[in-house]
Amino acid sequence: MKQAIRALGWTIYILWLVLIVFTVTAVYSAFQLGIDFSQEPRTSTSGGTITLLLPFSVDNKGLYDISDLNITTIVKETNRAPISESSTVVPFIPSGSKVNATHNISISLENMASTSLSRLLFYDTNLNVDMTLALSYARVIPLKIATNFTMPWGAPLSNLTIGNLRFTGSRIAVPISLENHSFFNVTGTMRLELINNLNQLVGSGSTEINAPSQSVYSKDVEVTVSDLNIKEVRLYFDTSVFSYGPVVMPVG
Numbered sequence: 001m002k003q004a005i006r007a008l009g010w011t012i013y014i015l016w017l018v019l020i021v022f023t024v025t026a027v028y029s030a031f032q033l034g035i036d037f038s039q040e041p042r043t044s045t046s047g048g049t050i051t052l053l054l055p056f057s058v059d060n061k062g063l064y065d066i067s068d069l070n071i072t073t074i075v076k077e078t079n080r081a082p083i084s085e086s087s088t089v090v091p092f093i094p095s096g097s098k099v100n101a102t103h104n105i106s107i108s109l110e111n112m113a114s115t116s117l118s119r120l121l122f123y124d125t126n127l128n129v130d131m132t133l134a135l136s137y138a139r140v141i142p143l144k145i146a147t148n149f150t151m152p153w154g155a156p157l158s159n160l161t162i163g164n165l166r167f168t169g170s171r172i173a174v175p176i177s178l179e180n181h182s183f184f185n186v187t188g189t190m191r192l193e194l195i196n197n198l199n200q201l202v203g204s205g206s207t208e209i210n211a212p213s214q215s216v217y218s219k220d221v222e223v224t225v226s227d228l229n230i231k232e233v234r235l236y237f238d239t240s241v242f243s244y245g246p247v248v249m250p251v252g
Helices: 002-031 109-113 116-121
Strands: 033-036 042-046 049-060 066-076 082-093 098-108 125-137 141-153 158-162 166-168 171-180 186-196 201-211 215-224 230-239 243-250
Touching: 049 066, 049 082, 049 109, 066 098, 098 109, 109 116, 109 243, 158 243, 171 186, 171 201, 171 230, 186 215, 201 230
Parallel strands: none
Antiparallel strands: 033 049, 042 049, 049 098, 066 082, 066 125, 082 098, 125 141, 158 171, 166 171, 171 215, 186 201, 186 230, 201 215, 230 243
């Protein structure tokens, strides 16, 4: 009986020793984890969605394999209204190896243009980004890290302005200008309608728009009208990444 108790005591002692060693080495391994986001981000556009591609690398210098690494980002407007949520999963990173991957943050401008977030088409701001990194060491010990930061947002239709209308007989030249502060090009068609004091449509026209990223766009659009008493101009944008309108611009 004494031998059985003694053996049980040694077993418990060994189990505790193994647990302590495993815990210490796991903590050590956690400090050996290297995550690098220093590479230059890229952008792409497709079907009304802007994607920010963030290359990163994970260097597992620890003693244990890493599994189910998950990076999740939630992008919110300054008033905390959600814009997008994106996740990237790296299933397995062996001990002593380095893995390169890319985390994609996708923002739907079509969705933005149809919601209360449409102001982001016209005004620069800072977006709030909540980032969470979760993983498992040796498929046993979970690790979760959370951080947040801001990301500048440049409006594609910043400082949209209608200049002084110029009348020539039955035609009107409408000066239109804007600044594309975004990281993508704005190309497509801009359509305008002229409304008189009786809220009647008295003329319309369209023109191609080509505003590269970080550029100023300015153009006079000539329209034939049936009434020279113009109260407002309504603009409609149909571009490669979003459609929006009308934008009502008072005249005078």
